[in-house]
Amino acid sequence: MLGKILVRYLSKYRWLLLAVLVFQFASAMASLYLPRLNADIIDQGVAKADIGYIWSHGAFMLIVSLGQIVASIIATYFAARAAMSVGRDIRADVFSRVSGFSEREVSQFGAGSLITRNTNDVQQVQMLAMMGATMFVTAPLLAIGGIIMAVQTNVGLSWLIAVSVPALLIVAVLIIGRMVPLFRSNQKKLDAVNRIMREQLTGVRVVRAFVRERIEEGRFREANTELMILGRKIGSLFVLLFPLFMLILNVTVVAVIWFGGIEINSGGVEVGTLFAFMQYIGQIMMGVIMSSFMAMMIPRAAVSAERVSEVLDAESSMTRPEAGVTEFPNPGAVDFDDVEFTYPGAESPVLSGIAFTAAPGETVAIVGSTGSGKTTLVSLIPRLFDATGGSVRVGGIDVREADVDALWKSIGLVPQRPFLFTGTVASNLRFGREEATDEELWHALEIAQGRDFVEEMPEGLNSRISQGGTNVSGGQRQRLAIARAIVHRPQILVFDDSFSALDLTTDARLRQALWRELPSVTKIVVAQRVSTITDADRIIVIEDGRMSGIGTHDELLASSETYREIVESQLGVDA
Structure with a gap:
């Protein structure tokens, strides 16, 4: 060697x-x-x-x-x-x-x-x-x-x-x-x-x-x-x-x-x-x-x-296609076709039989108990992992056949643990798109309900951010991460339990702003809080890596015992 x-x-x-x-x-x-x-x-x-x-x-x-x-x-x-x-x-x-x-x-x-x-x-x-x-x-x-x-x-x-x-x-x-x-x-x-x-x-x-x-x-x-x-x-x-x-x-x-x-x-x-x-x-x-x-x-x-x-x-399990597809025939669409995923060395799959579709502009929510595989599921969309069975399609193209850069450009990901880089508020927001203007940054912050606390910072957009965002609170870090994803101008926004550090009022205002300002953007939302997803076009219930229910809030209350238990535990029996 x-x-x-x-x-x-x-x-x-x-x-x-x-x-x-x-x-x-x-x-x-x-x-x-x-x-x-x-x-x-x-x-x-x-x-x-x-x-x-x-x-x-x-x-x-x-x-x-x-x-x-x-x-x-x-x-x-x-x-x-x-x-x-x-x-x-x-x-x-x-x-x-x-x-x-x-x-x-x-x-x-x-x-x-x-x-x-x-x-x-x-x-x-x-x-x-x-x-x-x-x-x-x-x-x-x-x-x-x-x-x-x-x-x-x-x-x-x-x-x-x-x-x-x-x-x-x-x-x-x-x-x-x-x-x-x-x-x-x-x-x-x-x-x-x-x-x-x-x-x-x-x-x-x-x-x-x-x-x-x-x-x-x-x-x-x-x-x-x-x-x-x-x-x-x-x-x-x-x-x-x-x-x-x-x-x-x-x-x-x-x-x-x-x-x-x-x-x-x-x-x-x-x-x-x-x-x-x-x-x-x-x-x-x-x-x-x-x-x-x-x-x-x-x-x-x-x-x-x-x-x-x-x-x-070391060969990455995420292989880049030699002639990846750069044009998506159905921008914003997400399709899971009998998807299965197994971690290397695991005896059984973490996910199996996952099949659903999110049309452009729709909001699809994913709920389930801790460890049910929600984060793994949404990680398959931007190819952080590759499905070991079935296929995941974005914009009508299998993600394994798409040009990786074009795929990532079409997706805005807000991870479960948002990470900020050493620099300023502006440099972190422009991580999604370097040519973004200050007006666009303020607009994204306004949608993410972060404009108020950024304006209160000593230097506004030029205020310093420590490595990992340790000099801002958890809720502020989440809102900055959401604003960064919005600045990216994606066709699909993926929120992996990204509202957990927000109070109910801020959560509601942020969702209303997202739905109002970005009606054509597909939103995939992983949430623990039921109130965050009651107005979603479709809710997918995950239990032990499998889909145990799919439908609207009202439909699942009537048809899914698992979903009903989650709702009752948070909103009460009469929810």
């Missing part, structure tokens, strides 16, 4: 990567050449007291050093550009994929996990791309080139390399092998922390209402502690790895000085050559350490790449 992700996205920036490789190669070759220049200055210039030789070779050594620095900076710059661009592209693709998910896929992954995958997991892949681009050439050149140069410098001391390099590799393999499963667990623990944090932030009112602060704090503390313990294990392996590397490096250097000193004493090697050999040993070790660092990053990035790939490869 990791290789697939990197090849897929880095291939777009191959010219940047080519520049990185060229400058990294130049930097590494300069690093390998500098010890030889240093040895020549010591053995030729210093030993013979040749000041001219020292100055000329010293100046050349300085130029090579500056060239190495410049090449390294340029390579790092291009690597950073490529890696940051890869991160941007992956995040954009993940966001685009998630935007096309149906409710089923979002629930399957979980909102917290999707956020983690598009932030932390992408960052891990991005960091590997960055470090890989800068070390891909440097590490092997320093290690392999250093070994070649060291052997050419002094064959007698080369046995030290044959001992130290395998020791480094053994340590790296043992420790990195233990890190791989820990990295996988770490991402799952991070998912859990994000999920709990998100639940507590979105449900803060419920938490406080039930005095659950301490319990929720304990729940978060437990998840956070588990993440800390796992991070501590990973950190302890990191802490162990580098001291062991440095121990092997320092022991090797001491051995070089010890055995090199013996050879110098016997006249077998010169001082400059010994210094060059020590520098090559350092470069070899540095190359191995850089490779080990890459090897540590790869498992974590591989886990993250796998999680990102799961999102990118």
